[in-house]
Amino acid sequence: MSPGRRLLALAAIAVAFAAADTYVVVLALPDMMAGVGLSVEQLQQAAPIVSAFLLGYVAMLPLIGSIADRRGRLPVLVAGLVVFATGSLLTALAYGLGPMVIGRFLQGLGGGALVPATLALVADLYPVERRGVPLGIVSAVQEAGSLLGPLAGAVVLALADWRAIFVVNLLVAAALAVALRASEPRAARVPPRLPDPVGLLLVLVALAAGVLVFVEPTAMMRDLTWGRLYIPVAGDSRWLTPLGLTTVAALALLAIWCASARRPLVDLRGWAAGARGVDLPGALLLALALTGVILAFATADPQVQAIAPQGRWYLLGAALAVAAFATRQRTATHPLLPRAALRAPAAWGSVVVSLLIGAALVAALIDVPLFARTTIYPDSQLKAALVLVRFLVALPIGAIAGGWLTRRLPAGMVAAVGLLLAAAGLALMARWDVDALRHAVATVPLVLAGLGFGLVLAPVNAAVLATTDAAIHGLASSLVVVARMVGMLVGISALTTLGLRHYYAAQADLPPMSRVCGGSGLCDAYETLLRRAGIAEEHTVFGWAAVVAVLGAVLALGLLRGAATRGVDPREALSGLG
Secondary structure (H helix, E strand, O other): OOHHHHHHHHHHHHHHHHHHHHHHHHHHHHHHHHHOOOOHHHHHHHHHHHHHHHHHHHHOHHHHHHHHHHHOHHHHHHHHHHHHHHHHHHHHHOOOHHHHHHHHHHHHHHHHHHHHHHHHHHHHHOOHHHOHHHHHHHHHHHHHHHHHHHHHHHHHHHHOOOHHHHHHHHHHHHHHHHHHHHOOOHHHOOOOOOOOHHHHHHHHHHHHHHHHHHHOOHHHHHOOOHHHHHOOOOOOOHHHOHHHHHHHHHHHHHHHHHHHOOOOOOOHHHHHHHHOOOOHHHHHHHHHHHHHHHHHHHOOOOOOOOOOOOHHHHHHHHHHHHHHHHHHHHHOOOOOOOOOOOOOHHHHHHHHHHHHHHHHHHHHHHHHHHHHHHHOOOOOHHHHHHOOHHHHHHHHHHHHHHHHHHOOOOHHHHHHHHHHHHHHHHHHHOOOOOOHHHOHHHHHHHHHHHHHHHHOHHHHHHHHHHOOOHHHHHHHHHHHHHHHHHHHHHHHHHHHHHHHHHHHHHHHOOOOHHHHHOOOOOOHHHHHHHHHHHHHHHHHHHHHHHHHHHHHHHHHHHHHHHOOOOOOOHHHHHHHHO
């Protein structure tokens, strides 16, 4: 295997690893809440554990993509894994909600950095007509990570405490960072040099003192001598104890040293130079806009409200940030997004289509388990979630097939076929009855939708890479990923709101419970009527998601047709298929 392909393979594994962690928390969240003193009834207070990861993953992606275009793919991949490992360490040691939220934010920041850097790496290693298959493989590995994440999390939770999940994250991320660094092509390697002893010493001091601050060993705290290290010099914060102040001082000295030393442990000056060409004000304005959208939708309970209680203010702030970003784009000498960067219809069309993919995809990810819970598994969240496995298995298969087809057919055609398959699967789900999931035929729409959503991933990524300049491939890839994530957030809120309206209308049409049950309280017959009303809600969600997928197919066919992503003429490919 060539060094470039070895590097891409490791990057793809890292992407899958980060994707797996996204879904691990779904299982571990109750235990994580208990670990920081929150009960199950305080679920809303624990929302930042999830939203902080999304903030790090999505809001900073455009900035990271731009840095990857200037600093290089490999440094960003390694730095992303280091940040992810640091976040995993903080989460594993967290003693309260604040440190856990910071750890989750760093995990999202590091994990999010891996995706655009890996997609841009494909464009660096392969000519435009050969990118389809590797893009499909990267997408397939990422989706496989989403499937294996909950299973791996369940195994770890069965054997150990929830903190073990993040210890495993730390070890795997560190190993991948070392392997990526070692896989760097020889021609690009920096000549070997002695390690920075001062920097290493400061890291060890900060790490040792910080771990003791987080863990607070009982024997050490009770000791008359060592216990003084835990007495705050002012107030009652752990960070105002001698150990806490030592940690802060070591980190501050490390930052100063890395910014001024000739050969520091972390080349902060090199990173600053790499980011010098990035429009930081523009990137921060875009990050603020994305933060407003994430907080408005990710912190809401879709079963109760479309947006969070303060969602209107978040969205107002996002709108103001977008306006300021647009002004910055027009007036900056070197804006974050070069003015002609997305001029090609296939370039901005890829972003729009990705937004619609996310809005339709989230209906399957969220509402298939809800349908199973409403109908055949009312007492088992695990069994209801396992219904989705058929869909998740088909996704990576579709992703590889989409990459193979993108080399032979127009990207718009492949994406449109994928979205139409997904729409067909969702439309069939909208016709499920109460007992549908008890029969094997229910596998058909799940597999159809999974194959369809998988099929569309590679052509959309290939189209945006084929129609943007190589100098902004990292930024362009990040915008496609951001659009998909925002589509999922907005989609689940909008689709659930439509479904709830149908549910309340169906519930209003129910006869009085006393008439059905004869005044004996809730009976099986009335529970069946309520269940059918709940099914009507899911039918509405699936139906509208199918409409969104069809709209995406139409736009993909029209907008992506100008992307030169194939190595053969489409008429020759079609005749060959015949």
